[in-house]
Amino acid sequence: MVNKKRVIQFKTPVYVEERGTAVGPKEGSGPLGHGFDYVFPSLLCGEKDWQTAEKKMTEKAITYCLHKQRLKDNHLDLFIAGDLTNQSTVSSQIARNLHVPFIGSYSACATAIENCIVAGMWINGGGARHVLCASSSHIGGCEKQFRFPIEFAQQKPDTAQTTVTGAGAIILGRHQSMIQMTEGLLGKVIDLGINNPYELGAAMAPAAADTLLTYLQETEQKPSDFDLILTGDLARSGSEIFKKLLREHGVIVSENYDDCGVMMYGTNQQVLAGGSGAGCCATVVFGHIFNEILANRLKRVLVIATGALHSANTVQQHKTIPCIAHAVVFERRGN
Amino acid sequence: MVNKKRVIQFKTPVYVEERGTAVGPKEGSGPLGHGFDYVFPSLLCGEKDWQTAEKKMTEKAITYCLHKQRLKDNHLDLFIAGDLTNQSTVSSQIARNLHVPFIGSYSACATAIENCIVAGMWINGGGARHVLCASSSHIGGCEKQFRFPIEFAQQKPDTAQTTVTGAGAIILGRHQSMIQMTEGLLGKVIDLGINNPYELGAAMAPAAADTLLTYLQETEQKPSDFDLILTGDLARSGSEIFKKLLREHGVIVSENYDDCGVMMYGTNQQVLAGGSGAGCCATVVFGHIFNEILANRLKRVLVIATGALHSANTVQQHKTIPCIAHAVVFERRGN
Structure with a gap:
């Protein structure tokens, strides 16, 4: 018999041994800015191109991880990483300097959580004791690659999202x-x-709803069993569609629901519908949310990271956008 | 104490339940052509663009997998896939039609074997019973994206490789x-x-040598313990460098060594140094090599899949090419 249950319960306990975050200036001046380990004062992070800037940012996040834990990279058994650049080269170039066995991953903006689940399974399968995961995005690199260079100052509709410049490890x-x-x-x-790549919230909301409904059904839990249900980056328009889709299935999420793309920026910041990108969920969860758990203001959080699996090429071909949402539960241990 | 052993021994036995391969016309008319499940008579596979052709080819390989096994996709617990298109959209579009939990992977031409290792760990960790993995490459899509459209008929040096049009599941x-x-x-x-992206064999050979030397050292085995040691796609020039690097460490591989990129094409086929691409190792191993194991002509094979983790962008930036090589052992069971 095939076990049709999709929820994975990690039998060998998997702990967050350490985390590190680094963001750009706009994210640093947002409402969660104080919760990140490092805020770069400029988008170029002192480098000459966006890709190298993103690499430097991710290396900063990893350095915080390793220093805080007093771990050296030779204590790590595995490095899992992915980003939004073509062929995920930011992650590969970081892996080059780490000298640790490497798994390249890709799940668009859901990459951080795909990495966590794969790491968890690796630890449960006996293949690793300490796994470093990283993911990132950079508005300069993303706009140039997926749409137009930011210097082009392209106009966008209100439903468009702003790529988060940030890296989480x-x-x-x-x-x-x-x-x-x-x-x-x-x-x-x-x-x-x-x-329409300016409607990613709407595109991703059904995947997020499917993942949440599957999780609640399989585990026989209800939304109120969590202090917080957090979607990856549906942003403002996508979050409303997500809540509406859930209501159609009789599931109400309201007070204990939020979205990383909404939380990242203040209402005074010009970000259209909110944040997105592989660095969005990674920095909000590994930064702010983990701070809240450590401060005992949150005890049990369900993170549903969302990803739009399109490319500049498929957009030009007018292809529809396949979307995905991976979920994990982070819980506070101890008092 | 951290276990520094890197070789993973799958404690829960992991079997090849089924495999499927589909290739383009050049691969079909090569020396391994009879061993593939399906040969498309044209590069476009009856579609209008290279990307859709690659998707159709991968779906064909998956269909062979599922039909031979009489499995329906709802018997699958997990789908792991990656390819060389930007943002791996060929794989994502296939995942859309499969309705199976999906992990997106990226390890360039080593993707097929990264997928196998992640699948094996998933099965060992208790997260899945049947895992479908796929990877692919298409010369039309790859040349357009990494270099120039094939219609441009760009001249290349003898060390350049020819992207394999093929998909393995x-x-x-x-x-x-x-x-x-x-x-x-x-x-x-x-x-x-x-x-230099026309020297990928030379770029990848050190990674392949490192992986083989690590494997032999950790397991205290020697090359003659295998019927075949097979590198992913070093092709002719890279294979020679690989053997030379090994000789410097006192390890001789000769009679029982071959390379997927060399094996794929005949000496009469115009392919420069040989084949490469995420579909190269996938089709040669899942097609020809598994046929040889089933026919009892091979009993124990070490596959070392190699990948060059660059992009068109990093080439334009004159960045050096990070390379990786993942290894797995396939063994015949029974008589």
């Missing part, structure tokens, strides 16, 4: 800590026919 | 079969400073 492992990753759920790809 | 799981995947080794990223 996390070490998951067997050393007990205050934050445990208890469960994971890999999403299925869902595509309800949206082909 | 495999179902790994717990159902006992004649072929078992017994061990895996994830590579470290190695970059000795080559930045």
Whole structure:
């Protein structure tokens, strides 16, 4: 018999041994700015191109991870990383300097959580004790590659999202800590026919709803069992569609629901519908949310990271956008 | 204490439940052509663009997998896939039609074997019973994206490789079969400073040598313990460098060594140094090599898939090419 249950319960406990975050100036001056480890004062991070800037930012996040934990990279068993640049070269170039076995991943803006789930399974399967995961995005690199260079100052509709300039790193492992990753759920790809890359929130909302409904059904839990249900980066328009889709299934999420793309920026910041990018969920969760868990203001958080699996090429071909949402549960351990 | 051993021994046995391969006309008319499940008579596979052709080819390989096994996709617990298109959209579009939890992977031409190792760990960790993995490449899509459209008929040096038009799919799981995947080794990223994308064999050879030397050292085996040691796609020039690097460490591989990129094409075919691409190792191993194992002409094969983790962008920036090599052992079970 095939076990049809999709929710993975990590039998060997998986802990957040350490995390590090680095962001750009706009993210640093937003409402969560104080919770990041490092804020770069300029988008170029002292480099000459966006890609090298993103690499420097991710290396900064990883350095915070390793220094805080007093781990050297030779204590790591595995490095899992992915980003939005073509062929994920930011991650590969970082892997070159780490000298650690490397898994390249790609799940668009859901990459950080795909990485966590794969790391968790690796630890449960006995293949690793300490796994470093990283993911990132940079508005300069993303706009140039997916749309137009930012210097072009392209006009966009209100439903468009702003790519978060940020990198998040996390070490998951067997050393007990205050934050445990208890469960994971890999999403299925869902595509309800949206082909407009300025409507990514609407495109991704059905995948997020499917993942949440599957999780609640399989575990026989309800939204109120969590202090916070957090979607990856549906942003303002996508979050409303997400809540509406859930209501159609009789599931209400309201007070204990938020979205990383909404939380990242203040209402006074010009970001259209909110944030997105592989660095969005990574920095909000590994920064602000983990701070809240450590401060005992949150005890149990369900993170549903969303990703739009399109490219500049598929947009030009007017293809519809396949979307995915992966979920994990982070819980506070101890008092 | 951290276990520094990098070789993964799959404690829960992992079997090749099924495999499927589909290739383009040049690969079909090569010396391994009879061993593939399906040969498309034209590069466009009846479609209007290279990307859709690659998708159709991969779907064909997956269909062979599922039909031979009489499995429906709802028996699958997980789909792991990656390809060389920007943002790996060929794989994502296939995932959309499969309705199976999806992990997106990226390891350039080593993607097929990265997928196998992740699948094996998933099965060992208790997260899945049947995992479908796929990877692919298409000369039309790759040349357009990484270099110039093939219509441009660009001249290249003899060390350049020809992208294999091919897709390989495999179902790994717990159902006992004649072929078992017994061990895996994830590579470290190695970059000795080559930045010429027409020298990928030379760029990747050090990573392949590092992976083989690590494997032999950790397991205290010698090359003659295998019927075949097979590199992914070093092609002719890279294979010679690989053998030379090994000789410097006192390790001789000769009679029982071959390379997928060399094996794929005949000496009468115009392919420069040989084949490459995420579909190269996938089709040669899942097609020809598994046929040889089933026919009892090979019993124990070490596959070292190689990948060059560059992009068109990093080439334009004259950045050096980070390379990786992942290894797995496939063994015949039964008589």
